[in-house]
Amino acid sequence: MSISEDKIKQLKEMAKSVRRNLLKAIYEGKMGHPGGSLSATDILVYLYFSKLQIFPEDPSRKDREIFILSKGHAASALYAVLAARGFFSKDLLKIFGKINSSLQVHPDMTKVPGVEISTGALGMGLSVCVGMALASRMDGSKSRVYVLIGDGEMQSGQVWEASICAPHYKLDNLVAILDYNKIQLLGPVSQIMGIEPVAEKWKARGWEVIEIDGHNMSEIDEALEKTEEVKGKPSIIIAHTIKGKGVSFMENTARWHGGAPTEEEVKRALEELKD
Amino acid sequence: MGVCEQNMIGVAAGFARMGKIPFTSTFGVFASRRVCDQVSMLIAYPHLNVKVVGAYSGIVSGNNGATHQANEDVAIMRVMPGMVVIDPADEIEMAQAVKAIVEYNGPVYLRLTRDEWPLVSPPNYQFRIGKACIVREGKDVTLIGSGMMVSQCMEAAKILAQEGIESKVINMSTMKPIDVEIIIKVAKETKAIVTSENHNIIGGLGSAVAEVIGENYPVVMKRVGIKDIFGECGTNEELLDKYRISPKHIVKAVREVIKKRH
Numbered sequence: 001m002s003i004s005e006d007k008i009k010q011l012k013e014m015a016k017s018v019r020r021n022l023l024k025a026i027y028e029g030k031m032g033h034p035g036g037s038l039s040a041t042d043i044l045v046y047l048y049f050s051k052l053q054i055f056p057e058d059p060s061r062k063d064r065e066i067f068i069l070s071k072g073h074a075a076s077a078l079y080a081v082l083a084a085r086g087f088f089s090k091d092l093l094k095i096f097g098k099i100n101s102s103l104q105v106h107p108d109m110t111k112v113p114g115v116e117i118s119t120g121a122l123g124m125g126l127s128v129c130v131g132m133a134l135a136s137r138m139d140g141s142k143s144r145v146y147v148l149i150g151d152g153e154m155q156s157g158q159v160w161e162a163s164i165c166a167p168h169y170k171l172d173n174l175v176a177i178l179d180y181n182k183i184q185l186l187g188p189v190s191q192i193m194g195i196e197p198v199a200e201k202w203k204a205r206g207w208e209v210i211e212i213d214g215h216n217m218s219e220i221d222e223a224l225e226k227t228e229e230v231k232g233k234p235s236i237i238i239a240h241t242i243k244g245k246g247v248s249f250m251e252n253t254a255r256w257h258g259g260a261p262t263e264e265e266v267k268r269a270l271e272e273l274k275d
Numbered sequence: 276m277g278v279c280e281q282n283m284i285g286v287a288a289g290f291a292r293m294g295k296i297p298f299t300s301t302f303g304v305f306a307s308r309r310v311c312d313q314v315s316m317l318i319a320y321p322h323l324n325v326k327v328v329g330a331y332s333g334i335v336s337g338n339n340g341a342t343h344q345a346n347e348d349v350a351i352m353r354v355m356p357g358m359v360v361i362d363p364a365d366e367i368e369m370a371q372a373v374k375a376i377v378e379y380n381g382p383v384y385l386r387l388t389r390d391e392w393p394l395v396s397p398p399n400y401q402f403r404i405g406k407a408c409i410v411r412e413g414k415d416v417t418l419i420g421s422g423m424m425v426s427q428c429m430e431a432a433k434i435l436a437q438e439g440i441e442s443k444v445i446n447m448s449t450m451k452p453i454d455v456e457i458i459i460k461v462a463k464e465t466k467a468i469v470t471s472e473n474h475n476i477i478g479g480l481g482s483a484v485a486e487v488i489g490e491n492y493p494v495v496m497k498r499v500g501i502k503d504i505f506g507e508c509g510t511n512e513e514l515l516d517k518y519r520i521s522p523k524h525i526v527k528a529v530r531e532v533i534k535k536r537h
Contacts, residue, residue: 109292109321117292121316127282128317131289131297139293158313161282 003221007050011217013275015045018084019246020273021093022076027266029076029097031105035256037077039181039214039241040148044074044081046220047146056086059113065143066132068116070125071150071179072106073258079103079112087114123156125149126176130166133174133234144173144228152184154195166234167206174234175227176207179214181243185257198238207236214239247272280305284313284327291323296377302336303329303345303386311351318382319355326376327352330387332362332422333473334501334518337389340508345386346501349421350478352384353451359404360451362386362422362480365394368448371402379404388473390511392423395446407454413441416529417461417468421447421480424471424499424520431471431525440529450483458487467532468496471525476500495535497528 018041026032047067048054055061069078076096083090095101102111106120117128129147136143153159166174180198182189189195199209208230212219220239227235243257244250247269261269276283280301287297299306306314306329318325329348336343352360361376361383363369369387376383395410402408410425411432420428425446432442443461447454462468468488472480481498488494501518515521 117288118316118321121312124281124285124313124317127285127313128289128292130282131286131291132293133289134286135290135293135295138295158281158285161277161279162285165276165279165282165286 003050003218008217011045011049014049014084015042016246016273016275018045018077018080020270021080021083021090023247023261023266023269025076025079025093025096026260028094029105030260031097032076032260033073033258034250034261035183035243035253036071036150036179036181037074038245038247038250039243040071040074040179041077041245042215042217043148043177043179043220043239044077046217048081048085050221051224052146053143054114056114059087063141063143066116066129066145068119068125068129068147069107070119070147071122071153072119073150075103075105075107075120078107078115082112082114088112122150122153123158126159126162127165129174129176130162130169130171133166133171134169136173137171144175146175146177148177148179151178151180151182151189151195154178154198155193163202163205163207170232171234172231175224176234176236178236178238179241180238181241183243183252183254183257185254187254202236207234209236209238211238211240214241215245280310281313284310285317287325288317288321288323291325296324296326298326298328300328300330302343303332303348304343306384307345307348307351315355319358322357322381324380324382326383326385328385328387330389332386332388334506334514334520335388335390335423335473335511338508338510341505344506346475346506347478348384348386349450349472349474349480353478353483357382358451359383359449360386361404361449363448364420364422364425364446365392365396367394367396367400368402371400372448375402375404386422388423393426393429395425395429402448405449405452405454407449407457408446409443410446411442411444413443415440415442415465416533417443417445417465418471418525418529419445419447419458419468419480419484420471421450422473424473427515427520427522428471428525430522431529434522434526435529440533442529447480447484450480453483453487455487455491458484459491462488462492462494466494467536468494469499469525469528469532470496471499471520473520474500475503477503495532497532499525499528
């Protein structure tokens, strides 16, 4: 069953609000990663508001589904989504990146309800999900494990190790989503350390590969639905995204990989993201 | 899990987060050097209940040479906040240590050798994390060893006894958290300590003991260990001799500390 127009509208509104909140958090914290947080926002909003079986009032409930933000640099987006979903108060976003804060610039699972594993040292999340998917299967659970990885991360060896491990164990309860915004800290991924052909690489390693526009809610919906029919192998959704999506001057540039906007800049950004 | 140690540590973290008690098993060099960041960030930082096991610890690595000699694993693991580091002395202690770390909820590094070493644990021995064991009584000097070096300390104690020097021998199998109490006690009693480790003398048992006596009750001490150099191939006996961690080198160190003691 495809997603309704109403639901899409609702999710789009939510994504806009999450974008505003994450930018405010980064502005307050004077540090963060706006580019990769904005590129991941629509995927996160879809997962948390239309997909994951999760329980904000009991975050560790045994039958929950798991999402891991392997690209921990997009923490501001994850926090804004978790707050909107009721894991903690939105007021908390004001302490993002500040001393004594539970909201570290990269998520710390011991400090934040809803964060399944601490990430930020890139390249590690997919392996963790392999372990979780194996444990889940061992327990006879039907719960699925989702992980968002970055394209910069795809350069790391551990991702490749995990990419042969998940098909080896036929983990059809594992879904990876690649936030393919094509820009990393110092410039275009293709110039720094090219990863193409991405789809072929994952296919050759035994994954079901689906390519989508990572800002299109109905494509995200359709792709995730499709992964549920895949048997005997893991799935990866290659989500083509735009770094800095939603804020004109932050789009498609490495300039906004990391750092915080000035007061003037955040005003402009919030103006663009008005309802 | 294949030659994918980074992935293995991640998988273990995932298992632990789901309530399992994973043991990862590989050579000590890979468990420490290769996956240092993974162990630190995925296990120590979130304080997950993973037991990292490293075999072929130290210089005695089945004639595989420097590539397989984990002479820095204790140092690497010891600096990770919250990590427990255990180097059992013999198979009796190993069996008990495995049970104890299953009971303990938190990250542990367990160091193994793959060869047989003499038994040193007393009858009715009961291993406890963080508790050292006196395996030989003596009043003249204290030998503190970990892992297979405890048996080398016992050998050294025999030689010293023939010279009329009675050594107290301590099995410091848990190097973190270290048994501070017993170190201060033996420092007061014998006023001379020799540590022996199958590890670089930097960052391992000798350093840990020196930290305790330096801050609490300074006495003369000497560290027997690998002198900050890489190893090579050879039989265990040849390696212990060449890298100066055999019983005769412990004996030499004891003579030196006794001479220096006031």
